[in-house]
Amino acid sequence: MIHLHYFAGIKEVAGKAEEDIDWVDGTAADVLKWAKKSYPSFDFSSVQIAINEEYVLETEPVKPGDHVAFIPPVSGG
Amino acid sequence: MIHLHYFAGIKEVAGKAEEDIDWVDGTAADVLKWAKKSYPSFDFSSVQIAINEEYVLETEPVKPGDHVAFIPPVSGG
Amino acid sequence: MDAGLIKPFEVTKKPLEPARYMEYVTHPGAGAVTLFAGTVREWTNGKRTMHLEYEAYEPMAEKKLAEIGSEIEEKWPNSRVAIVHRIGALAISDIAVVIAVSSPHRKAAYEANEYAIEQIKRVVPIWKKEIWEDGEEWIGDQAYKPGGEQY
Amino acid sequence: MDAGLIKPFEVTKKPLEPARYMEYVTHPGAGAVTLFAGTVREWTNGKRTMHLEYEAYEPMAEKKLAEIGSEIEEKWPNSRVAIVHRIGALAISDIAVVIAVSSPHRKAAYEANEYAIEQIKRVVPIWKKEIWEDGEEWIGDQAYKPGGEQY
Numbered sequence: 501m502i503h504l505h506y507f508a509g510i511k512e513v514a515g516k517a518e519e520d521i522d523w524v525d526g527t528a529a530d531v532l533k534w535a536k537k538s539y540p541s542f543d544f545s546s547v548q549i550a551i552n553e554e555y556v557l558e559t560e561p562v563k564p565g566d567h568v569a570f571i572p573p574v575s576g577g
Numbered sequence: 578m579i580h581l582h583y584f585a586g587i588k589e590v591a592g593k594a595e596e597d598i599d600w601v602d603g604t605a606a607d608v609l610k611w612a613k614k615s616y617p618s619f620d621f622s623s624v625q626i627a628i629n630e631e632y633v634l635e636t637e638p639v640k641p642g643d644h645v646a647f648i649p650p651v652s653g654g
Numbered sequence: 655m656d657a658g659l660i661k662p663f664e665v666t667k668k669p670l671e672p673a674r675y676m677e678y679v680t681h682p683g684a685g686a687v688t689l690f691a692g693t694v695r696e697w698t699n700g701k702r703t704m705h706l707e708y709e710a711y712e713p714m715a716e717k718k719l720a721e722i723g724s725e726i727e728e729k730w731p732n733s734r735v736a737i738v739h740r741i742g743a744l745a746i747s748d749i750a751v752v753i754a755v756s757s758p759h760r761k762a763a764y765e766a767n768e769y770a771i772e773q774i775k776r777v778v779p780i781w782k783k784e785i786w787e788d789g790e791e792w793i794g795d796q797a798y799k800p801g802g803e804q805y
Numbered sequence: 806m807d808a809g810l811i812k813p814f815e816v817t818k819k820p821l822e823p824a825r826y827m828e829y830v831t832h833p834g835a836g837a838v839t840l841f842a843g844t845v846r847e848w849t850n851g852k853r854t855m856h857l858e859y860e861a862y863e864p865m866a867e868k869k870l871a872e873i874g875s876e877i878e879e880k881w882p883n884s885r886v887a888i889v890h891r892i893g894a895l896a897i898s899d900i901a902v903v904i905a906v907s908s909p910h911r912k913a914a915y916e917a918n919e920y921a922i923e924q925i926k927r928v929v930p931i932w933k934k935e936i937w938e939d940g941e942e943w944i945g946d947q948a949y950k951p952g953g954e955q956y
Contacts, residue, residue, distance in 0.1 A: 575781050577780075627930070687842040
């Protein structure tokens with residue numbers, strides 16, 4: 501199982517801020533693929549992935565228990 | 578008569594912040610000449626002149642009633 | 655105001671008090687303190703903002719703010735930094751972000767402060783939704799690409 | 806704090822309260838407020854400052870501060886400015902000068918603020934005397950030459 505975190509527009513499309521999904525093995529790219537399929541109305545093209553609060557490349561492995569966050573373009577400040 | 582204003586090091590050398598001197602006619606350069614003669618221990622080489630609270634060139638005329646200030650290099654901020 | 659109880663890198667729902675952060679960064683070695691406050695502007699490109707909503711991935715945002723602080727203290731020696739960002743609903747003129755930087759000299763205090771806001775807009779997971787009279791939208795200033803040239 | 810009673814360009818013997826000037830310059834058109842505070846630094850070039858004494862040609866200094874404000878509001882449209890300088894005896898970490906600038910956008914707010922401090926150090930008739938353990942000296946940062954290249 502991994503813990504997913506949604507923000508801003510993704511959160512609105514998903515209708516939730518967090519969810520847990522079953523997970524055995526894979527990369528950040530695989531999680532992104534899962535999200536695109538699950539929430540097809542959201543454009544994930546400029547979304548970054550953070551694992552356990554750190555930005556990662558899509559090749560990064562995702563292990564059970566990890567927190568995976570979808571980070572749309574930030575707009576703080 | 579004109580009104581002279583001294584600050585910082587000049588004020589300490591002159592022993593006063595202000596004084597009035599007799600004046601009929603002349604330029605800022607003439608006032609500076611008077612000051613150099615009156616307070617020879619102060620180095621006036623980088624002192625600017627302000628007449629009535631405005632920086633002037635040494636060629637500026639000084640008229641009776643004017644306020645003439647000797648402005649050593651400023652160091653505010 | 656008890657500067658001792660301040661969290662220098664924080665995401666909070668409470669109104670920001672800039673003076674507290676100025677006091678926090680001031681120290682005997684400092685000759686200059688710069689403070690930046692990002693405030694909610696009413697008009698942008700002819701569109702009137704009614705209010706803003708800010709949201710954050712709070713633990714990661716606080717971590718990133720602290721990282722920016724560490725980078726600054728390394729790049730500009732003897733500087734001290736505090737960066738706080740407010741989230742939730744903000745009205746016109748409310749302060750969204752406060753960056754306070756002290757340094758022995760003024761040039762560094764300006765540069766480091768500007769560096770902080772640029773980095774915030776690049777890497778800190780905080781989002782803003784603009785609410786206008788006739789609609790609303792999440793704003794995306796720019797995407798962060800790890801390994802890319804932005805960082 | 807009643808921002809309505811503020812003199813935005815002032816030379817004063819009283820301690821400066823930066824927050825008042827931030828509030829004064831903040832307005833619905835502003836998206837960024839920068840504040841600079843010049844503070845009394847304890848050590849300069851290995852010499853320990855005990856305290857500072859500031860002196861001003863007060864009416865001319867206030868006039869020059871206001872002129873800097875006008876220049877900024879002309880160079881950076883929709884900015885608002887306040888500049889105040891304290892005089893008299895200042896202790897370590899006391900604030901000698903506060904510059905507050907608001908602008909629709911941050912770049913202008915930083916630039917205009919830095920412009921203000923550079924101009925202050927060039928043209929405003931204020932002087933500082935450093936008092937060390939073993940002596941004292943009036944400090945002259947640079948001379949102003951009317952008609953010269955500095956202005």
